[in-house]
Amino acid sequence: MIKVLIKLEGNSFSSLEIKGHAGSGPYGHDLVCSGVSALVTGCLNNINEPNNFKIVLKEGHVNVVKIGDISEHDEIVLETLITGLKTIEESYKQFIQIKNL
Numbered sequence: 001m002i003k004v005l006i007k008l009e010g011n012s013f014s015s016l017e018i019k020g021h022a023g024s025g026p027y028g029h030d031l032v033c034s035g036v037s038a039l040v041t042g043c044l045n046n047i048n049e050p051n052n053f054k055i056v057l058k059e060g061h062v063n064v065v066k067i068g069d070i071s072e073h074d075e076i077v078l079e080t081l082i083t084g085l086k087t088i089e090e091s092y093k094q095f096i097q098i099k100n101l
Helices: 031-044 072-091
Strands: 002-009 012-019 053-058 061-066 096-100
Antiparallel strands (some): 012 061
């Protein structure tokens, strides 16, 4: 199962951790993992000011922590990432779980 932990400060992004594998199909053919990976990669590639974040990307683990002020653009990118993850969760609850801290 993919577990997602989201931390907000008020309505603003603070941190996001994604870990695990969905297990919805054989390795290399897991559509839930592929969807999450594509969403994360696409959104993080659109961050304009990566120096304002500590970002760790490893197989089965993503950690994004705010360490500076976030631009409006980057806030929208991260909101898009979170919305996308929630959309995947709506259809595949048995493979992805999101918790707000």
